[in-house]
Amino acid sequence: MTKEIDIQKLQPYEFYNALKDDNNLERWHSQLNQIYYQISSSQEYLKDLGAKLVRNYTEVFNKFTDMSTTNRCRYLNYWLDLEIKNHKFRRNIDTFYSQMDILIEGLWTKLHETYYSCARDKCNLDKDLLEMKKKELHDFCANRDIIVMSKKQYSPETLNAWFSKMYKKYFDEDNCEKYKNIAYIYSEDESPLRIDDKCTLYNSHATFPYFGYGRTVTFFEHRIGSIKNCKKKKEVSDEEATSLYIGISGDHAPSSSAWVNISTFGLILVCILFFFFILYKSFKILDNKKYNEEKYNSKIKG
Numbered sequence: 335m336t337k338e339i340d341i342q343k344l345q346p347y348e349f350y351n352a353l354k355d356d357n358n359l360e361r362w363h364s365q366l367n368q369i370y371y372q373i374s375s376s377q378e379y380l381k382d383l384g385a386k387l388v389r390n391y392t393e394v395f396n397k398f399t400d401m402s403t404t405n406r407c408r409y410l411n412y413w414l415d416l417e418i419k420n421h422k423f424r425r426n427i428d429t430f431y432s433q434m435d436i437l438i439e440g441l442w443t444k445l446h447e448t449y450y451s452c453a454r455d456k457c458n459l460d461k462d463l464l465e466m467k468k469k470e471l472h473d474f475c476a477n478r479d480i481i482v483m484s485k486k487q488y489s490p491e492t493l494n495a496w497f498s499k500m501y502k503k504y505f506d507e508d509n510c511e512k513y514k515n516i517a518y519i520y521s522e523d524e525s526p527l528r529i530d531d532k533c534t535l536y537n538s539h540a541t542f543p544y545f546g547y548g549r550t551v552t553f554f555e556h557r558i559g560s561i562k563n564c565k566k567k568k569e570v571s572d573e574e575a576t577s578l579y580i581g582i583s584g585d586h587a588p589s590s591s592a593w594v595n596i597s598t599f600g601l602i603l604v605c606i607l608f609f610f611f612i613l614y615k616s617f618k619i620l621d622n623k624k625y626n627e628e629k630y631n632s633k634i635k636g
Contacts, residue, residue, distance in 0.1 A: 336487065336488050336489040337487050337488055338488075338489065339481060339488060339493075339496045341473075341477050344477050344480050345398045345400045345401050345482070346401060346409070346473060346476035347397065347403070347473075347477075347481060348397040348482065349394070349397075349401060349406065350409055350413065350473075352390075352394045352398075353390050353394060353399070353409065353410065353413040353584065354413065355386075355387070356382070359382060359385045359386065359389070360396045361390045362386070362388050363385045364382060364391075365385070365392075366381065366384045366441075369441070369444055369445065369448070370384065370440065370441045370444050371443060372437065372440065373437050375439050376437060378421060378447060379421060380434060380437060380438075381579075382440050383417055383421065383438060384437070384438065386417075387414065387438065387441055387442065387445070388441070388445065389608060390410060390413065391410065391442075391445045391452065391599060393443070395407075395451050395452065396451075397411060398583060400480060400483075401476060401479075401480065402479065403451075403452075404475045405472070405479065406452070406601065407451070407452035408455075408472055408476075408529070409454075409461050409472070410452055411452070411455045411456070411457065412457070412464065412468070412469045414438070415456065415457045415460065415464060416441070416464060416465055416469075418435065418438060419461040419464070420461070421434060421462075422434070423461065425489065432564075439456075441491035442454045449586070459526055461594075463516075463526045464526065467500060467513075467526035467527065468526035468527075469528070471526070471527065471529055471535070472529050472533065472534065473531075474500055474533075475529060475532070475533035475541070478497075478500075478541075478543070479487075481493070481496075482543060484544070490545045490546075490556075491547050493543075494544060494545055495530065497542050497543060497544065500542065501538065501542045501557065504539065504561065505534055505558050505564055506559070510558075510564035511564065511565075512565065513535060513561050514561055514562065514564040514622070514633050517535070517536070517561045517562050518562075522534075522536055526560060535560070535561040536557070536560045536561060536562065537560065538558060538559060538560070538561075539557060539559065540556065540559045542586060543548060566585065569582070596620060
């Protein structure tokens with residue numbers, strides 16, 4: 335019997351919750367003082383944040399090995415970025431590079447020099463874009479990678495239903511317009527809608543897999559290639575549909591009325607071409623006959 339997909343039981347969800355855990359930090363305060371004594375005289379919230387960073391970098395990071403090192407490293411960076419942004423917001427710190435930034439970034443550098451686990455990749459997006467867009471997209475892709483690795487546990491119908499739901503979260507109607515606006519504000523390399531080449535709303539085919547189950551694929555299961563081409567359904571005309579919706583690699587032909595219309599048009603076009611071909615051949619035969627008659631008559635007269 336195949337399972338249902340429950341992201342709360344997958345490692346990305348568990349890993350990020352472990353990063354956020356505020357409990358039992360006493361041991362890590364001691365470790366922090368040994369690794370980076372400069373922070374020992376700081377305010378309590380900074381010492382707690384430093385202790386969590388030491389724990390997350392040296393212990394939590396190494397526990398969730400079903401996830402790739404790259405994905406764990408991104409989560410660690412997102413977690414720290416959001417922690418810093420939250421502390422700044424609560425304490426009305428508006429300095430771009432504050433004392434908190436200096437101490438915490440210095441601690442990360444020290445940890446990286448000692449353990450080599452993960453390089454710092456600071457994100458300068460505002461809190462909402464980082465948390466609600468970039469991390470949200472990364473959550474999907476990290477879960478996707480785990481699910482694809484264990485796809486034998488799920489039926490093709492379950493897999494396709496889940497990935498279709500995730501796709502529609504970004505590309506359906508009002509969501510589509512919202513994310514499209516973000517795509518026009520940022521360059522693709524700096525956009526919160528792109529993590530890497532395989533996790534990007536600028537290439538839905540690389541980001542949202544399809545498992546090719548069954549022969550019938552509805553018209554709206556055909557994917558918009560890029561968020562930049564996104565339109566609300568009510569704005570999409572029949573003529574635009576074929577350019578906006580591209581079949582997924584490996585899909586069978588859709589059985590929708592749109593596909594029937596395209597097939598009918600193709601059949602009519604073939605019939606017209608065949609008619610003109612017959613007409614052309616008929617005129618050619620008549621021309622040859624006339625030429626031969628004229629040639630014959632000229633010989634008789636000669």
